[in-house]
Amino acid sequence: MYEFAVTPAVTNIRRRGVEICDVAPDSLGAEMDLESGDRIIKVNGRVVRDYLDFRFQTSGETDLVLEVRKKSGEDWEVELDRAEGEDFGLSFEQIVPRQCANECIFCFCNGNPADARPSLFIKDEDVRLSFLYGNYTTMTSITEDEMRRIVEQRLSPQYVSVHATDLDVRAYMLGVDKQRADISTKLARLLDAGIEVHAQVVLCPGINDKEILKKTIFDLAAEYPRITSVAIVPLGLTRYNTDARLTRVTPEFCREVIDQVTEIQKELHAKLGTNFALLGDEIYLRAGRRIPARSHYGDYPQIEDGVGMVRSFENEFTKLMRRLERESWTCSKQTSGTIFTGTLFAPVLKKMIDKFNARFGTKLIVESLENSYFGGDVSVAGLLTGQDLLNARERVAGEFVCIPKQMLKSDDSIMLDGMNVNEVSRALGQPVHAINLQELPALLQ
Numbered sequence: 388m389y390e391f392a393v394t395p396a397v398t399n400i401r402r403r404g405v406e407i408c409d410v411a412p413d414s415l416g417a418e419m420d421l422e423s424g425d426r427i428i429k430v431n432g433r434v435v436r437d438y439l440d441f442r443f444q445t446s447g448e449t450d451l452v453l454e455v456r457k458k459s460g461e462d463w464e465v466e467l468d469r470a471e472g473e474d475f476g477l478s479f480e481q482i483v484p485r486q487c488a489n490e491c492i493f494c495f496c497n498g499n500p501a502d503a504r505p506s507l508f509i510k511d512e513d514v515r516l517s518f519l520y521g522n523y524t525t526m527t528s529i530t531e532d533e534m535r536r537i538v539e540q541r542l543s544p545q546y547v548s549v550h551a552t553d554l555d556v557r558a559y560m561l562g563v564d565k566q567r568a569d570i571s572t573k574l575a576r577l578l579d580a581g582i583e584v585h586a587q588v589v590l591c592p593g594i595n596d597k598e599i600l601k602k603t604i605f606d607l608a609a610e611y612p613r614i615t616s617v618a619i620v621p622l623g624l625t626r627y628n629t630d631a632r633l634t635r636v637t638p639e640f641c642r643e644v645i646d647q648v649t650e651i652q653k654e655l656h657a658k659l660g661t662n663f664a665l666l667g668d669e670i671y672l673r674a675g676r677r678i679p680a681r682s683h684y685g686d687y688p689q690i691e692d693g694v695g696m697v698r699s700f701e702n703e704f705t706k707l708m709r710r711l712e713r714e715s716w717t718c719s720k721q722t723s724g725t726i727f728t729g730t731l732f733a734p735v736l737k738k739m740i741d742k743f744n745a746r747f748g749t750k751l752i753v754e755s756l757e758n759s760y761f762g763g764d765v766s767v768a769g770l771l772t773g774q775d776l777l778n779a780r781e782r783v784a785g786e787f788v789c790i791p792k793q794m795l796k797s798d799d800s801i802m803l804d805g806m807n808v809n810e811v812s813r814a815l816g817q818p819v820h821a822i823n824l825q826e827l828p829a830l831l832q
């Protein structure tokens with residue numbers, strides 16, 4: 388059983404080299420007659436597995452020999468001299484993520500509806516994506532080749548899901564044996580090699596909270612500054628998570644966690660000069676407590692994990708208001724519209740938008756959107772869907788609808804349930820704009 392679980396993680400079917408997707412006109416790549424569909428197999432005799440390899444192996448090199456498998460099947464050897472740092476003008480295929488070999492009890496894949504997009508079932512565990520996008524890995528099935536690559540190519544920082552430093556608890560949470568759960572030697576090797584690590588804990592009531600959490604934080608803090616921070620984010624359960632081992636995160640639980648971690652932060656701050664252990668925004672919002680001040684978060688080391696995102700947004704909003712005031716900005720076109728966002732963030736946003744309305748004479752309304760697609764306690768804006776918007780059609784007021792950009796796929800105007808913005812717009816009878824904060828004034832002008 389165990390081997391079956393591990394096999395997909397270590398077996399990656401892939402073609403040799405990295406495929407070129409686009410060649411900019413008049414670029415070095417175009418001069419070399421490279422085309423979309425060609426694959427670069429080697430650079431100066433060294434194998435290229437993906438665009439990170441290409442970047443690494445060409446970096447600082449001016450005399451290059453590329454081995455290229457042309458789209459036609461021909462093999463070319465291309466010699467070139469380039470000026471230092473000269474861009475090739477090449478775009479490459481995306482990295483195909485390596486899959487994890489765990490069976491985490493809280494895995495988000497278990498919370499998807501059966502008909503969700505296939506991409507939502509990808510259990511990625513890839514040190515390259517960790518470096519590039521801040522995705523977390525558990526390091527339970529990291530290979531020697533990956534370990535060496537992180538060090539050689541300086542794929543730093545790495546984001547590691549630790550969850551608990553108590554091995555029994557970690558193994559239980561990840562659904563692996565203790566030997567595999569124990570990453571202490573691997574972690575030490577990365578840290579000794581100067582790789583920066585950010586840790587994460589998904590906090591599950593009754594499993595890795597209280598004393599286990601305290602031990603985890605202090606064990607990780609003992610490695611500060613080599614381990615830079617630990618983000619503590621709450622377990623999120625959709626209506627499809629029916630695992631009896633999991634308990635929902637309640638407001639009371641969040642208040643207890645804040646009280647416990649605030650004490651630990653004070654102690655760590657006195658010792659290390661940083662709070663080190665940072666709680667996810669959701670914990671404060673669910674608890675009904677104030678989001679900490681800007682200084683609490685340092686340089687927002689794990690903002691993409693929802694740690695400090697609300698504070699950063701509020702600060703950006705304040706700056707935007709000040710800028711508009713300085714510029715004597717006025718709303719000249721559309722004045723009224725409905726802004727939809729997730730249920731947890733809606734009250735926070737409403738306060739900010741009320742100030743905006745009062746100052747600039749707009750009539751923007753903030754409406755919180757229930758997540759009917761995933762259900763459960765899913766309340767973040769990024770997981771809202773087109774159907775959720777249609778369910779709220781009676782609450783649409785004004786001349787347009789705004790939704791957060793995170794509701795869309797990064798490269799397409801499609802939402803998690805497959806609906807696109809135009810479809811929703813037609814169904815609501817209103818233009819729907821997926822925007823970020825900075826785009827709001829332009830929409831109103």
Ligand code: SF4
Pocket residue numbers: 487488489490491493494495496509510511512525561
């Ligand atoms: S939570 Fe992450 S590491 Fe765990 S099973 Fe799911 S994808 Fe794998």
